[in-house]
Amino acid sequence: MSEITVLSAGLYTTIQDLGRLGYAAYGVPLSGSLDQRSAQLANALVGNANTAAVMEITLLGPKLKFAHNIEIAIVGAPIQPQLNGTTIPMSKMIKVTERDILSFGSMPYGCRSYLAVSGGFDVSVILGSRSFYKPVTPFNVLRKGQTLSCGTQTSLSEEKVVDDLPHSHFNNREILVKAGPEFEMLSASAQVFQSEFTVASQSSRMAYVFKETIQHNLPSIATSPVAPGTVQLTPSGQLIVLMRDAQVTGGYPRVLQLPEESIDQMAQKRPGDKIRFQLQ
Amino acid sequence: MIWPKKFCQKQLKTILATKLFFDQLLNEVILYSINLYNSYTIFYDLNKIQYDTIQQMLESYFLKAKTDKKLQRNLYRVPICLSAPFSMDWPTLAHQNAVEVSSAQSLFLANSYQVFFIGFLPGFLYLGPLPKALHLPRRATPRNQIARGAVGIGGDQLGIYPQASPGGWNIIGQTPILLFDPRENPPVFAQPLDRIRFYAIDASEYAEISELVRMGAYELEKEVIHV
Numbered sequence: 001m002s003e004i005t006v007l008s009a010g011l012y013t014t015i016q017d018l019g020r021l022g023y024a025a026y027g028v029p030l031s032g033s034l035d036q037r038s039a040q041l042a043n044a045l046v047g048n049a050n051t052a053a054v055m056e057i058t059l060l061g062p063k064l065k066f067a068h069n070i071e072i073a074i075v076g077a078p079i080q081p082q083l084n085g086t087t088i089p090m091s092k093m094i095k096v097t098e099r100d101i102l103s104f105g106s107m108p109y110g111c112r113s114y115l116a117v118s119g120g121f122d123v124s125v126i127l128g129s130r131s132f133y134k135p136v137t138p139f140n141v142l143r144k145g146q147t148l149s150c151g152t153q154t155s156l157s158e159e160k161v162v163d164d165l166p167h168s169h170f171n172n173r174e175i176l177v178k179a180g181p182e183f184e185m186l187s188a189s190a191q192v193f194q195s196e197f198t199v200a201s202q203s204s205r206m207a208y209v210f211k212e213t214i215q216h217n218l219p220s221i222a223t224s225p226v227a228p229g230t231v232q233l234t235p236s237g238q239l240i241v242l243m244r245d246a247q248v249t250g251g252y253p254r255v256l257q258l259p260e261e262s263i264d265q266m267a268q269k270r271p272g273d274k275i276r277f278q279l280q
Numbered sequence: 281m282i283w284p285k286k287f288c289q290k291q292l293k294t295i296l297a298t299k300l301f302f303d304q305l306l307n308e309v310i311l312y313s314i315n316l317y318n319s320y321t322i323f324y325d326l327n328k329i330q331y332d333t334i335q336q337m338l339e340s341y342f343l344k345a346k347t348d349k350k351l352q353r354n355l356y357r358v359p360i361c362l363s364a365p366f367s368m369d370w371p372t373l374a375h376q377n378a379v380e381v382s383s384a385q386s387l388f389l390a391n392s393y394q395v396f397f398i399g400f401l402p403g404f405l406y407l408g409p410l411p412k413a414l415h416l417p418r419r420a421t422p423r424n425q426i427a428r429g430a431v432g433i434g435g436d437q438l439g440i441y442p443q444a445s446p447g448g449w450n451i452i453g454q455t456p457i458l459l460f461d462p463r464e465n466p467p468v469f470a471q472p473l474d475r476i477r478f479y480a481i482d483a484s485e486y487a488e489i490s491e492l493v494r495m496g497a498y499e500l501e502k503e504v505i506h507v
Binding site: 021023137225249 | 285311312313314315316317318319321323397398399400401402403404406437442443460462465466467468
């Protein structure tokens with residue numbers, strides 16, 4: 001058992017895994033790493049199974065102190081990781097030793113980065129998952145002073161490296177989408193595909209919203225299931241891209257659906273980024 | 281799969297039987313599934329099965345789902361405080377539906393309501409059907425903060441807010457009971473086809489029950505029903 005102390009928490013730092021499958025019937029969101037691709041790469045680098053919990057870092061990183069020797073890897077949006085003040089590479093397995101301090105610099109583009117530790121972060125499993133989501137878990141985010149445990153350390157024989165994610169994973173403006181269940185109701189589809197949308201600052205792990213609206217006359221629908229990646233159109237013309245902490249039902253027309261790869265790319269958009277939807 | 285939009289116990293039984301049948305049949309490929317008022321939705325793993333295959337299976341096995349069996353469920357008695365500040369919108373409801381507040385409240389308490397599904401927030405119970413005299417359109421502007429346990433009317437729907445949350449439903453009362461408890465599995469006491477009957481409590485009873493709930497010493501009254 002290895003321990004990590006949170007010296008400062010960062011902007012919005014959480015523990016996430018694959019998510020909380022099987023509780024949608026109780027109204028419980030799926031949760032889990034927003035950019036699953038980055039999270040999985042980070043886990044692979046330290047020899048973890050893809051079910052291991054990772055730390056999701058949003059825009060501004062935390063500062064962490066390690067109590068034991070352990071392997072770590074950071075994958076996702078570039079965030080200038082430093083060990084005891086010395087820059088270390090991303091997308092590479094790094095051995096840290098007792099009393100090492102991990103800190104982060106600025107994130108020039110993208111929105112989320114993932115820290116994996118060998119053995120995974122061992123926070124409580126609640127309803128089948130370690131993913132933070134209040135009120136299922138007691139807290140939404142990491143807190144300063146908190147101590148995190150990791151699973152048993154596995155010793156790796158060789159250093160692993162993965163290719164950096166392609167730049168397009170972070171900077172691609174074209175988000176590929178599929179038609180949603182109510183796509184046919186949408187007479188204003190041209191507007192949806194020809195307009196550029198600017199990510200608004202209220203965007204979160206629950207949903208991405210945009211500054212621009214579109215004109216339409218779609219009615220509300222009977223309460224229907226929604227899932228991460230579902231794009232709803234509100235009466236006021238706002239498109240809402242539901243993310244992994246989204247509610248499980250909704251009453252707005254579901255005009256588009258993002259496939260998994262597109263959800264990962266959307267998760268790397270920050271307020272002010274511009275995107276277009278492209279029908280797959 | 282979609283059924284006609286209506287609050288109907290028989291139809292809900294059909295939907296739940298369909299869900300039970302296909303959840304088992306497709307166990308290997310289903311990630312999860314949910315039922316709502318009038319639908320059963322399967323979320324499946326595209327790496328394991330294609331849409332066409334699922335659709336064929338739904339078509340060919342649909343009639344095999346058994347719907348005539350009686351199911352055992354519970355009727356829960358849920359305490360509710362109907363007076364201000366636990367409620368806000370009785371005057372609006374009474375005005376819009378041209379009824380007295382007291383008779384609208386009596387009507388509300390006289391009925392029991394079926395649990396259709398849980399959604400929106402963890403533990404949010406969607407209940408119905410609601411007598412027509414109690415229907416009230418959602419508020420044009422949602423409130424920023426609805427209290428935990430608030431009982432609301434949204435059009436022809438009745439629901440209970442399990443956590444403090446923004447919300448657009450009209451608030452007619454509040455219950456001190458816990459609607460969602462992640463320490464329990466399942467985390468919600470009720471399931472579809474259970475019934476809820478509300479009984480009125482005053483502010484001091486509300487405080488007493490809240491305290492019992494806080495200590496984990498409160499138990500909901502219930503009786504077994506067959507539906």
